[in-house]
Amino acid sequence: MDERAALRLLAADLPSAGDDAAVVDDLVLTTDMLHETTDFPEGTTRYTAGWRAVGASLSDVAAMGAEATAAVAVYADRDFAEADLRAFVRGAREVCEAVDAEYVGGDLDDHAEFTTAxxxxxxxxxxxxxxxxxxxxxxxxxxxxxxxAAALRHFEQGDTERGNDLFRFTPRVDAGRALAESATAMMDSSDGLARSLHQLAEASDCAIEFEWDALPADESVETLAESESDRREMTAFFGEDFELVATLPESALPAVRAASPTAISVIGRAIDSDGDSETGVGRVVADGAPVPDRGYTHGE
Amino acid sequence: MDERAALRLLAADLPSAGDDAAVVDDLVLTTDMLHETTDFPEGTTRYTAGWRAVGASLSDVAAMGAEATAAVAVYADRDFAEADLRAFVRGAREVCEAVDAEYVGGDLDDHAEFTTAxxxxxxxxxxxxxxxxxxxxxxxxxxxxxxxAAALRHFEQGDTERGNDLFRFTPRVDAGRALAESATAMMDSSDGLARSLHQLAEASDCAIEFEWDALPADESVETLAESESDRREMTAFFGEDFELVATLPESALPAVRAASPTAISVIGRAIDSDGDSETGVGRVVADGAPVPDRGYTHGE
Structure with a gap:
């Protein structure tokens, strides 16, 4: 069973799961595990790792339109070098502070590979x-x-400073709160925009059309992308960007933009699924052409 | 830096950490990571692993005197065999049900060693x-x-059924709620009774005396222990029992016992530390003799 099949199995067993975060009463709760070899390119500092790992979970809270309350982490490694541990905790704490949450520690664990949950x-x-x-x-x-995507290229080219800078992101809790007032659906883009749109369309029983030129490419992409298709790869398929993707009535946009400290870009519209579950539901189209359901699969 | 030194470093940096669970507003929050090679003896089923891993975190909630609300887990493995995954989730869900909490899923992750956070x-x-x-x-x-301790011997002897039975414990949330009314200090015994008493005495700036004969040995210990010293090893030093250890005024005992569905055994008393920080604070004495600060160190 691959990871997506296993996740579907779990979603059937656990009705509270299956969204960005689980909901229990007025709480939302989300957990992730990241590993050195699969999630942190060579050159990633422990400060960035702490920031990014805790930030990924805070992004899931943001995607529910919730306030962020607190975060914890398990820090597992071959040994506990004081400088590494302190740097990780500083990153974890600072990303929490950026979204008015409290980092309250967690646990340590001996493990052969640097891993954090x-x-x-x-x-x-x-x-x-x-x-x-x-x-x-x-x-x-x-x-x-x-x-x-841009960060990874900087890491590959040995520019670890730029890679680390780009790897630390601000979880969109404020924007999520602004969007929550009127959003009809929301998730984060951690699996890539294309896959996120497919998941949102499938969960909402609709289709989505967008325009490639409407995607807000980061300035780092504008510098690095070698072609239009490369630009699309970086912005729509690579994933791990931790932005929010949401749908909302057009009439609500001005108020959301006024309330959000982060820019909100309109990229397209939800459209009718045509009632054809084979080809309609979950269909994503850009500039009239189908967009494949391809993106970042965690752990691969 | 060893794990205990690293934990002390973190406790200094993170005032909310350092107890069984972190406290944020009216929430308590706790996290753990367990690995196949260090935490699950050969023969441990995935059902037991799910129960025990989630139970360990619920035990930390119990140790704060809190109601248990919800739990999540990351399930990381080489592959996702449907039967294993379903068994893990069933164990996780049943231990939550045993304490009126909701198991709300979590995440999956590819990893070389079965690991759960x-x-x-x-x-x-x-x-x-x-x-x-x-x-x-x-x-x-x-x-x-x-x-x-008894479970481990059964696993070693190949009696995995008995080992698995003993490995699944009921987190003491009900007893913790009953104790919370009047307990002056509380923690769980996951590091072993002896180490827990040392930690509690040190945190409370007192000393503790207890009687060996007062320890409520499990009936499985009575069968397996080969000597009185072996019995002490199993009950006081081996650890991982996830019972609660608490202090309370003697006058409160009848009401606590009446409210707790789990037996509450009196094993000793908190005593004055004598004001001598070298030998007094954190001192633990049984039948007049010092008890070493020795027990289960997670991850070793």
């Missing part, structure tokens, strides 16, 4: 799920796309 | 910390001691 908790009385998009809704994304 | 969340307006024991307070433990 992070958990974030948030609160909301009205979580925004992935389902709920209505035909005619605008599709929006926060911030810019392609930072992580 | 669990997180539990609880609620209380009045958490019970490890500090707070007063000279004269009774020292009590819930349930029985030595189950995990």
């Amino acid at each position: 992070t958990t974030a908790v948030g609160r909301t009385d009205d979580p925004v799920l992935r389902s709920g998009a209505e035909s005619g809704d605008l599709v929006v994304v926060t911030g810019t796309l392609g930072r992580s | 669990t997180t539990a969340v609880g609620r209380t307006d009045d958490p019970v910390l490890r500090s707070g024991a007063e000279s004269g307070d009774l020292v009590v433990v819930t349930g029985t001691l030595g189950r995990s």
Whole structure:
């Protein structure tokens, strides 16, 4: 069974799971595990690792439209070098501070590979799920796309400083709170924009059309992309950007933009699925052409 | 830096950490990571692993005197065999049901060694910390001691059914709620009774005396222990029993016992530390002789 099949199996068993975060009463709760070999390119500092790992969980809280309350992490490694551990904790704490959450520690564990498991908790009385998009809704994304793809290229080229800078992102809790007022569906783009749109469309029983030129590419992408197709790869398929993808009625856009400290870009619309479950539901189209359901699969 | 030194470093940096669970507003939050090679003896089923891993985090919630709200887990393995995954989830869900919490899923992750990271969340307006024991307070433990030591011997002898049975424990959330009304200090015994008493005495700036004969040995220990010293090893030093250790005024005992569905055994008393920080604070004495600060160190 591959990871996506296993996740579907779990979602059937656990109705509270299956969205960006689980909902229990007014709490949202989410957990992730990251490993040195698969998630942190050579050159990633422990400060960046702490920031990014805890940030990934806070992004899931943001995607529910919740306030971020607190985060914890398990830090597992071959040994506990004081400088590494302190740097990790500083990164974890600073990303929490960036979204008004509290980093409250966690646990240590001996392990052959640097591994971290992070958990974030948030609160909301009205979580925004992935389902709920209505035909005619605008599709929006926060911030810019392609930072992580650009970071990886900098790491590969040995520019670890730029790689680390781009790898530390601000979880979009503020934007998520602004969007929560009127968003009909929301998730984060950690699996890549294309895959996120497919997941959102499938959960909402609709289709989505967008325009390639409407995607807010990060300036780092503008510098690095070697072609238009490369630009699309970096912004829509590479993933791990931790921006929010949401749908909302067009009439709500001005108020959301006024309330969000982060830019909100309109990239397209939710459209009718045509009632054909084979080809319609979950269909994503850009400039009239189908967009494959391809992106970042965690752990591969 | 060894794990305990690293934990002290973190406790200094993170004032919310350092107890069984972190406290944020009315939430308690705790996380752990367990690995196949270090935490699950050969023969441990995935059902038991799910139960035990999630149970360990729920035990930390119980140790704060909190209600258990929810738990999540990351399940990391070489592959996702449906039967294994379903068994793990069933164990995780059943241990949550045993304490009226909700298991709400988590995440999957590819990893070379079966590893699970669990997180539990609880609620209380009045958490019970490890500090707070007063000279004269009774020292009590819930349930029985030595189950995990006995389980390991059964696993070693190839009696995996008995090993698995003993490895699944009920987190003492109910007893913790009953104790929370009057306990002056509380923690769980996951590092072993002896080490837990040392930690509690140190956090509370007192000493503790107890009687060996007062320890509530599990019936499995009575069968397996080869000598009195072996019995002490199993009940006081082996650890991983996930019972609660608490201090409370003697006058409160009848009400606590009436409210707790789990047996509460009095094993000793908190006594004055004599004001000598070298030999007094944190000192633990049984039948007049010093008890070493020795027990289970996670990850070793």
